[in-house]
Amino acid sequence: MTTEPTRQDLATTETAGPGPVTAGVTAGVTAGPDLATALGAESGVGSGPGPAVRIRGVRRTFAAELAPVRALRGLDLDVAAGEFIAVTGPSGCGKSTLLNVIAGLDRVDEGGVEVAGERVDGRDEDWLARFRRHHIGFVFQFFNLLDGVSALDNLVMPGVLGGMRRRAAESRARDLLDLLGLGDRVSQVPAVLSGGQRQRLAIARALVNRPTLLLADEPTGALDSEGGLEVLELFRRLHDDGQTIVMVTHSAEVASGASRIVRMRDGKIDTP
Numbered sequence: 080m081t082t083e084p085t086r087q088d089l090a091t092t093e094t095a096g097p098g099p100v101t102a103g104v105t106a107g108v109t110a111g112p113d114l115a116t117a118l119g120a121e122s123g124v125g126s127g128p129g130p131a132v133r134i135r136g137v138r139r140t141f142a143a144e145l146a147p148v149r150a151l152r153g154l155d156l157d158v159a160a161g162e163f164i165a166v167t168g169p170s171g172c173g174k175s176t177l178l179n180v181i182a183g184l185d186r187v188d189e190g191g192v193e194v195a196g197e198r199v200d201g202r203d204e205d206w207l208a209r210f211r212r213h214h215i216g217f218v219f220q221f222f223n224l225l226d227g228v229s230a231l232d233n234l235v236m237p238g239v240l241g242g243m244r245r246r247a248a249e250s251r252a253r254d255l256l257d258l259l260g261l262g263d264r265v266s267q268v269p270a271v272l273s274g275g276q277r278q279r280l281a282i283a284r285a286l287v288n289r290p291t292l293l294l295a296d297e298p299t300g301a302l303d304s305e306g307g308l309e310v311l312e313l314f315r316r317l318h319d320d321g322q323t324i325v326m327v328t329h330s331a332e333v334a335s336g337a338s339r340i341v342r343m344r345d346g347k348i349d350t351p
């Protein structure tokens with residue numbers, strides 16, 4: 080049976096704070112004082128006094144041929160607004176499922192998920208699609224870019240879908256491409272870009288609608304070490320400018336660039 084915790088259940092539980100930044104890296108991404116402006120006023124703010132993400136008692140079990148797979152087993156997690164957390168843990172411990180649940184891409188069987196002060200679990204698909212458009216930027220391991228269209232249009236399309244007029248979306252897209260060191264690539268298709276450039280393009284796309292929360296599932300997993308460090312450096316800049324980021328990674332080096340490392344084991348948080 081599914082049990083629904085009330086908003087009060089979620090709100091009355093303790094909130095974890097951000098930890099120290101543990102490491103720094105350098106890479107060839109264009110630095111710029113305008114990044115905070117480009118991100119916009121909504122970035123990094125859980126649009127309310129509470130944490131950006133608040134998860135309580137979440138369970139998610141998948142049907143499987145042999146036996147049900149208990150991917151999340153009563154998981155609790157808080158992410159403060161402006162935090163950059165790295166989620167690590169062995170293969171199959173539930174990291175991607177956790178991201179999907181935060182984004183409302185997967186449902187929960189039990190427990191509660193709040194993002195930017197809004198209850199996400201138990202919503203219908205239309206509500207979730209709208210919510211994601213305004214609050215969530217998702218970065219995937221294999222980029223998930225539109226192959227047949229230019230770098231610019233890869234950004235303009237989600238901007239227009241997010242409610243911007245085409246001209247405004249184009250202007251925002253150009254700004255982001257400039258800031259992420261892709262200003263000379265606007266009319267190129269993803270296929271001619273390097274892996275690192277494709278991932279930067281995917282990050283730019285995720286930022287178009289000024290998301291409250293940037294979620295990244297193994298964003299450096301398909302890149303060589305230089306490309307991976309570039310992406311990490313970019314995340315650190317975004318974090319410095321107030322962007323809240325939850326990143327899943329297998330790499331200890333990449334994880335050490337986050338402001339807090341959260342370890343998962345057997346569908347739960349191992350280190351709160």
Ligand SMILES: Nc1ncnc2c1ncn2[C@@H]1O[C@H](COP(=O)(O)OP(=O)(O)OP(=O)(O)O)[C@@H](O)[C@H]1O
Pocket residue numbers: 141142143148149150168169170171172173174175176177
């Ligand atoms: N849609 C699904 N249907 C069935 N089982 C699933 C589904 N999604 C995930 N699982 C299972 O749930 C468990 C957790 O999967 P998840 O992808 O969240 O783990 P992970 O920690 O991200 O793993 P990895 O590090 O290998 O990517 C795994 O055993 C996986 O096979």
